[in-house]
Amino acid sequence: MPGALLVVYHSRAGHTASLARTVLEGARASAPTLALEEADCFDAGPADVLRASGVILGTPARFGYMSGAMKDFLERIYYECLERTVGLPWALFVKGDTDTSGAAASVERIVTGLRWRRVLPVLEVAGEIGEEQVASAYELGGAMAAGIEAGLF
């Protein structure tokens, strides 16, 4: 029985939270028996990560970087999870207005240090969240949950 799929995100104006809700809906639909956990970056910690079978991170772009909240989360889990979560499947979504590349790269750089295994392409949403973006977020959650439940990741 796999551990939970953990979705950790931060959102100030609600857009990243809206994507997170869609990611969770997709996950629930594709793997109804898989445990799902969601947490704001400021509320999640190493224990949540250590009992998860997979992690989806969601952050808004802030000044070409991840949000301060996501950086705080990664700083707090880094040394406790290092060596204990090698190979953990993870995925990432980023919400910005115009350019999400720096934010995505900043998360990837740190998670590369943890040696987690990114199993899906990064979802970057720059601008409005339309039908296509909703579908992509739903698919991201669905694919991640299905992969974990089936033991593929």
Ligand SMILES: Cc1cc2nc3c(=O)[nH]c(=O)nc-3n(C[C@H](O)[C@H](O)[C@H](O)COP(=O)(O)O)c2cc1C
């Ligand atoms: C301080 C600040 C910095 C931002 N920096 C960026 C940025 O570098 N790139 C970008 O595309 N959007 C940037 N934005 C826009 C937000 O990422 C965007 O509005 C996002 O949807 C907000 O997410 P939220 O609604 O989950 O808080 C910035 C917004 C703020 C308030």
